[in-house]
Structure formats: structure tokens, C-alpha cells
Amino acid sequence: MSYTPASASYRPLSSQRLHEGVVQQIVAQIMSGGLVPGASLPSEAALAQQFGVSRTVIREAVRMLVSKGLVVVKHGSGMLVQPSEQWNYLDPLVLFEHLRVSQDKTVLNELLELRRIVEVEVAALAAQRRTAEDMQTLYKFVEQMRTVIGDPRTFTRFDIAFHDAILAIARNRLLAQTLRPANQALYVARLISSQRYSRSEASERGHEEILSALEKGDPQQAREAMHRHIKQFEDDIHTILAPGFSFDVSDLAHELD
Numbered sequence: 680m681s682y683t684p685a686s687a688s689y690r691p692l693s694s695q696r697l698h699e700g701v702v703q704q705i706v707a708q709i710m711s712g713g714l715v716p717g718a719s720l721p722s723e724a725a726l727a728q729q730f731g732v733s734r735t736v737i738r739e740a741v742r743m744l745v746s747k748g749l750v751v752v753k754h755g756s757g758m759l760v761q762p763s764e765q766w767n768y769l770d771p772l773v774l775f776e777h778l779r780v781s782q783d784k785t786v787l788n789e790l791l792e793l794r795r796i797v798e799v800e801v802a803a804l805a806a807q808r809r810t811a812e813d814m815q816t817l818y819k820f821v822e823q824m825r826t827v828i829g830d831p832r833t834f835t836r837f838d839i840a841f842h843d844a845i846l847a848i849a850r851n852r853l854l855a856q857t858l859r860p861a862n863q864a865l866y867v868a869r870l871i872s873s874q875r876y877s878r879s880e881a882s883e884r885g886h887e888e889i890l891s892a893l894e895k896g897d898p899q900q901a902r903e904a905m906h907r908h909i910k911q912f913e914d915d916i917h918t919i920l921a922p923g924f925s926f927d928v929s930d931l932a933h934e935l936d
Contacts (some may be wrong), residue, residue: 699738702747703772704730709749709760710776720750720758747773758910760866769860771867778920787920790861790868795909798842802889802905803898804849813848817890820844824883831873834882838869841886845893872915881911 684726701917708714720726723741727734741758744750748756748767768774768786778787805813820841827833846855858865872878885908 680870684715686898695928697730697736698739699744701726701732701736702731702743705740705744706747706772706776710773710780714760718760719756720760722757749773750821769864771864774864775867781912781923784917785921787868789921790864791860791909791913791916794858794865795906797854798845798909799905800850801846801851801854802892802901804851804854805845806893806896806898806901808850809848813844814894816844816892817841817848817893821883821886824879824886828879828883831870831879834879835866835870835873836840838873838882838886839866843905845889848893868916869912871919878912878915882908885911898903 705714705720714720721729723734723737726737726740730737739753741750744758745752746767747770748765749761751761751765752758766773766777768777769790774786774790778784809817818838824834824837824841827837846858849855873882885904888904889901889908892904
């Protein structure tokens with residue numbers, strides 16, 4: 680079996696986290712079709728020379744590319760680009776770079792659907808199982824969100840903490856674990872939404888509606904409040920990720936380790 684040699688060229692790096700810069704450029708080449716499935720990457724030494732980094736940096740970058748399902752290392756054949764069926768679309772860099780290049784929202788829609796199915800029913804369970812101490816925790820997160828509406832990253836972290844707390848309050852460990860593989864991709868989607876549109880205030884109002892339903896112990900009201908909240912987020916993210924969007928997911932790499 681023969682392999683197509685890669686013809687991509689790369690820019691020297693000056694970042695402190697050099698391996699991330701290597702990964703970002705190679706991912707962009709793969710997603711754009713510059714490196715097709717079955718193509719072989721240049722040797723470790725050649726990549727180190729092109730990027731202007733050490734071979735240790737290249738090894739770490741290759742390790743990350745393998746973990747994303749983009750590259751496989753074969754003895755005697757070198758580093759080969761994997762078929763798209765092997766790519767980890769729940770990896771934020773893979774998901775959003777693929778979306779930027781192809782405008783195919785199928786995987787994004789599946790991710791949002793997964794979240795909606797799980798979190799709507801989780802809210803109903805939480806309404807039935809919450810304790811006074813649980814409610815104090817949720818009130819604390821909502822209050823913290825009110826104070827940082829102008830700070831998208833901090834708001835997003837409290838937003839995630841609020842939803843994670845509801846998952847814990849539902850007291851079903853398997854449901855809580857269902858969303859775990861998607862956490863990083865959902866984090867990036869939330870952050871994109873809060874940065875590009877002034878959605879933090881609307882999101883915060885949604886949290887207060889959910890909180891009110893949980894306080895009343897009303898499962899149906901909790902379902903409806905959570906559904907409205909998630910639907911608003913889905914509408915926002917689809918509007919933001921219209922053709923031509925240019926959000927740089929690589930800027931978030933240091934937050935996703």
C-alpha cells in the first residue's frame with residue numbers, strides 16, 4: 680500500500696505552548712483538505728525544522744493529534760492522516776475547525792440534541808430530589824453570575840457550575856456521566872455564544888426561571904424552564920456560526936487541557 684506524501688508548509692512558532700501551535704496548524708491542514716486521509720506527514724525531524732521547534736515538541740503534538748483521532752503512527756510508514764470516521768468530533772478544535780471549513784452542522788446539532796435530551800429530564804429529577812442545601816448552592820452560582828455578566832469567561836465557568844450542580848442534584852450518576860465526553864465542546868460553544876452576542880443577561884434570566892421551578896419542586900415547570908433556556912442557547916449558537924464565522928477556537932487551547 681502506498682501513501683501520498685504531504686505537501687503542506689508550516690509557519691515557525693514563537694508561542695510558549697509550542698506543541699499547541701503545531702497541532703492547530705496541522706488540524707487546519709487536515710480539515711481544509713490540505714492533508715487528505717492516507718497522506719503521510721513529514722518526518723519528525725522535518726516537522727521540527729519547518730516549525731522551528733525541537734523534536735520533543737513535535738512528539739507532544741503528534742501525541743495530541745493521535746488522541747484526537749486525526750493521525751495514526753505506524754512502524755515503517757510514519758505518521759498517517761486517519762479517515763474522517765476516526766476523528767473525535769467531540770474535541771473542540773476538531774469540531775469547530777471542521778464546522779468553519781465545511782459548514783456542516785450535523786455533528787453540532789447532534790451535540791446540542793444530546794444536551795437537550797439529558798438536561799431537560801435532569802431538571803425534572805432535580806426538582807423532585809433537591810434539598811435546602813442544594814438550593815443554597817444554586818442560589819450562590821446564580822448570584823455569582825449576576826456579578827460577572829460583563830466577563831464572558833468567568834460567566835461561562837459559573838454557568839457550567841450551575842448546570843453541573845443540577846446534574847449532581849438529580850442524583851443519577853449515569854446521567855451525569857452521559858454528558859462528560861461532550862463537556863469541552865459544550866464549554867467552547869457556551870463561550871462563543873457569550874462573547875459574540877450579549878447573551879449573558881438572557882442566559883442569567885433563564886437560570887433564574889430554572890431556579891424558581893426547582894424551588895417550587897415542580898418537575899414539569901423545571902422541564903419547561905430548562906427546555907426554553909437550552910433552546911435559546913441553540914438558536915444563538917446557530918445564528919453565530921453562520922457561514923463566514925471566524926471565531927478562533929485555538930485561542931481557548933490553554934483552557935481545555
